[in-house]
Amino acid sequence: MPKGTNQKLKLYYLAKLMVEKTDDSHYLTMPEIIEELAKYDVSAERKSLYEDIKTLEDLGIEVLKEQEGRNTLYHVGTKKFELPELKLLVDSIQVSKFITEKKSRALIKKLMDLVSVHEAAQLQRQVVVQGRIKAMNESIYYVVDDIHKAISSNSKITFEYLQWNVKKEMVPRKEGRYEVSPWALTFDDENYYLIAFDSVDEKIKHYRVDKMRSIKLLDVKRDGAEQFKDLDMASYSKMNFGMFGGKTTEVDIEFNNKLVGVFLDRFGKDIHIISAQKEGWSQTRVEVAVSDQFLGWIFALGRDVKIIGPSEVTERFKNEIAELIKCYE
16 A cells, blocks of 8 residues: 555544544444545555554553444543533633633633544533623733742732723723732632732732733732731632622621521531521621622612621611612602
């Protein structure tokens, strides 16, 4: 048999063929393998292919063979990712608010390249999430990467921090650049946040990653090691993102037992819950950063929840409600 013009790439095309065309439900016979390789202008004989398949296994591509009558069927076995794992990754990408539509499509395409064409069709899924708005910052990948590099190299960073104006344009929040010491990245309410130390204000701050732009690593070591040494990152995140942000206070709350899941989801299973005097109600004490967002969250739960202490929090809650009513008078 005359050699094909791509003979030097025989092993590469064999690997490509087996990964793309076969899986646990789709097989190729030896004649079919020879025919498919010929499409790449690669000639092959049975004897040499047996050795090539062994070589693929040495390279980490498991090729299984099964007997069906007189035919021997070949297919790829274990892969880097199982199909259910890839489906989970695809779903996660589609519902991730911080990943733009364009980047989502690109990521999913790369994941599809890891499986056969038959399995790839199953990855073309559409997860519907009501009201989902994707981020519009295409550079978020590189922003996250730069932050990780800065943390790894113990370096300060500078960046522009953006906000929307009434013309629906993203513009810098202030003249000049922010300069901070990055210490951690966290994920909350479908957004990435940078946790950093501001040396000028001498305090820990957080920034939405998708609103950061033009990051530069400085040849200056980070500050804030002492402040972050004893910081409970989980508690910090819980108190400062979403509905939290303000002075930390222990708040006593009564709630209807039908809301127990709401409180466990928000504050975790470690919170202490006891029976309240009112039948069908319970009571808990949680440490929160009292803020307008927190009080708004309580207000949204309606008559099934009540703040019972301390007095300064209950008074503030009453005043906030009174001010809200005035807005509609």
